[in-house]
Amino acid sequence: MEFSEQALVLKVGRFREIDAWVRLISPQRGVYTAFAFGGLKSRRRFLGCLDPLNHVNFKVRRTGHGGYHCLTEARLLDAPMRLRRDPGRLGMAVNCLKFFEAVQIGPQGAAEAYALLRDMLAALEEADAPSPLFPLLFRARMASLQGVFPVCGRCAVCGAPLGDGEAVCHVEAGRLTCSACRDENAPGVRQRLGAGALALLASGVAGDARAWAHCRPEAAAAREFSRVVDLLVRYHMGLAWERGGFVRA
Numbered sequence: 669m670e671f672s673e674q675a676l677v678l679k680v681g682r683f684r685e686i687d688a689w690v691r692l693i694s695p696q697r698g699v700y701t702a703f704a705f706g707g708l709k710s711r712r713r714f715l716g717c718l719d720p721l722n723h724v725n726f727k728v729r730r731t732g733h734g735g736y737h738c739l740t741e742a743r744l745l746d747a748p749m750r751l752r753r754d755p756g757r758l759g760m761a762v763n764c765l766k767f768f769e770a771v772q773i774g775p776q777g778a779a780e781a782y783a784l785l786r787d788m789l790a791a792l793e794e795a796d797a798p799s800p801l802f803p804l805l806f807r808a809r810m811a812s813l814q815g816v817f818p819v820c821g822r823c824a825v826c827g828a829p830l831g832d833g834e835a836v837c838h839v840e841a842g843r844l845t846c847s848a849c850r851d852e853n854a855p856g857v858r859q860r861l862g863a864g865a866l867a868l869l870a871s872g873v874a875g876d877a878r879a880w881a882h883c884r885p886e887a888a889a890a891r892e893f894s895r896v897v898d899l900l901v902r903y904h905m906g907l908a909w910e911r912g913g914f915v916r917a
Contacts, residue, residue: 698778808872864889
């Protein structure tokens with residue numbers, strides 16, 4: 669079976685002397701690994717294509733029942749050159765990709781995840797000075813796609829609008845309440861969120877990646893937002909950032 673599709677290159681590794689394995693994500697098939705035989709030498713079939721973060725149109729052949737994917741030809745669509753030259757931008761992109769890989773998106777969520785990764789790379793490529801909070805905002809969006817982030821905008825108890833005043837995130841329950849509805853006797857961790865942190869949380873859940881890159885909140889709002897994202901991801905997804913990667917908490 670042969671097919672052609674657009675895909676984002678996540679990782680590339682050597683397989684024998686001149687062959688490569690390529691980790692891809694496509695909106696149709698999600699994340700999968702394919703082999704590019706002769707890919708480390710061929711200048712005609714894979715010229716400039718087999719680098720991480722490239723957006724490529726691949727021709728793919730699948731061998732037999734339960735076999736493997738083989739890349740037969742490729743055409744480069746775009747590559748984030750500015751991002752690659754800037755260690756700060758590249759570090760943010762790598763952080764986002766490591767979280768994406770740790771989440772392990774299934775085929776059903778592939779289209780949304782693919783679109784988010786493309787938007788993430790475009791935002792980091794275009795922004796003059798991407799916000800340090802960018803990876804955390806990406807993390808919030810990824811977590812919301814998995815259904816583990818609280819609904820923003822209204823108190824989960826009384827339904828009152830949130831945003832102008834203080835709110836409380838009940839981490840284990842995965843919900844936001846207004847200050848009047850906070851349950852002091854309920855077990856578990858609670859994190860206060862001021863108006864600035866609530867706006868950041870709403871932007872991460874439903875905002876645009878290009879807006880994330882220009883986010884410049886007050887220091888207190890950034891701290892509250894960062895803490896609540898880390899707490900929610902650790903408790904509901906079992907993931908924590910340690911020693912340069914995400915590990916199971």
